[in-house]
Amino acid sequence: MTSGTRELTATAYVVLGMIAQLGVTTPYAVKRELRRSIGQYWPIPHAQLYAISGQLQEQGLLEGVQETSGRRRKTYRVTEAGRAALSEWLSRPGTEPGEIRSVAWLKLAFCDLAEPAAITQLAAEQVELHKDRIACRHPVKDHASQLALELDRAALRFWTSLAQRTAL
Amino acid sequence: MTSGTRELTATAYVVLGMIAQLGVTTPYAVKRELRRSIGQYWPIPHAQLYAISGQLQEQGLLEGVQETSGRRRKTYRVTEAGRAALSEWLSRPGTEPGEIRSVAWLKLAFCDLAEPAAITQLAAEQVELHKDRIACRHPVKDHASQLALELDRAALRFWTSLAQRTAL
């Protein structure tokens, strides 16, 4: 039991949480599932899934079994300690501010350095992008995608209005 | 002229853009200015400002002068190549999706693994957080903070409603 309680990253909690939800799985299955859900808004490259799963196992939060035949893949499931860590995280008060990781938003912050046409172009792109994301997510099932939807809608309103104002 | 045109990161463009806006400055001044503006939504630790400024200079996008007295600080200004790189970036079409880097949102995605009280607590925290951010930014000057404001407002609406629904 090498339960070194190093503080986990948010990404690690995602992996832990996904495995908790899926039961007994492999990093590959996590990857597939991520693509369908939070992966669109919080991407995790698959190389990280393998690395993080390994670390979580070393810390005793996951239990891993290596197949000996066929694909020789490694399946994981969460331990009691893992479940405890997850629920501690979920109920821990957190005041991290929440960021806007959008290149389009950055460009907007520097639009005084650009030609006016560039901003119109940017706005038009963003309108399409948010429309697509809104369209391909109906209907909404859980709270998380509900919030994502609301944010996409707000962004769509903004960029639409900006596109109109700058097109004049 | 070692203009190796390696592709820059978004963060590097922020540094380049800030120096372009500020004229002749130091990384420290950039840090101060960042705290007032995009830094709230796209944080950059000050160690990166020094590292990136150095790299941008090596690539010929910045010109740097080292003071020899007093604070011995290094001041930078953008070169013509730098200005060109910036405006190329600003007008380059980009379809990067834009992410939601919010731990609260992640927790929401796993709230089926948590006790019901935790989600109410989470919502209450987020309501306060977004209220604060909205309050401390009035009035809004530029497009970028306008968008940030709209996103904060949408999030506030969502968390408020969620807090009410789960408090029952």
Next chain:
DNA sequence: ACCGTCATGTAATCGGTTACATGATTCT
């Protein structure tokens, strides 16, 4: 039998974070 895609990883690199260190100013 072969080819393409699915599945499962490892390795190298690089950007970002945290911690440390130190000299300059300013305040009392």
Next chain:
DNA sequence: AGAATCATGTAACCGATTACATGACGGT
């Protein structure tokens, strides 16, 4: 003069990204 804070960096570490590699499986 001494303390506190401002200002300016460097160094070590670690997580994330990109690239590479390869074996299994399914279809034709």
